[in-house]
Amino acid sequence: MGFVTIGQRRPVSVDTTWRNHAGCKLADVDLFFPAGAGGVSLNDIQAAKAVCQRCQVQDACLQFALETNQQDGIWGGTTEAERRRVRRAWLADLRRQAQASG
Ligand code: SF4
Numbered sequence: 001m002g003f004v005t006i007g008q009r010r011p012v013s014v015d016t017t018w019r020n021h022a023g024c025k026l027a028d029v030d031l032f033f034p035a036g037a038g039g040v041s042l043n044d045i046q047a048a049k050a051v052c053q054r055c056q057v058q059d060a061c062l063q064f065a066l067e068t069n070q071q072d073g074i075w076g077g078t079t080e081a082e083r084r085r086v087r088r089a090w091l092a093d094l095r096r097q098a099q100a101s102g
Pocket of ligand 1: 021
């Protein structure tokens, strides 16, 4: 288990043992890191998301991507653009929790 720091926030623990059960371990890595967001890349994105939908560690994978700010590729069934929106909401929630706890 490692630690990362998000902005000026305290370090967040990062558990990577979920990778042992990754549904994409044997998949074509190019599917998960498409060249773009449109055109022929759409087929790769849909194929990668289909693998993610069947993956038993999808939640842990997405959490890891949020905590470590993974900006490229498909993680936890989200594209880069989708993950930016999810991460903004996640960070806002963290800020609310921090403010509520004093
Ligand atoms: S959610 Fe998708 S990217 Fe993450 S480990 Fe599972 S298959 Fe791989």
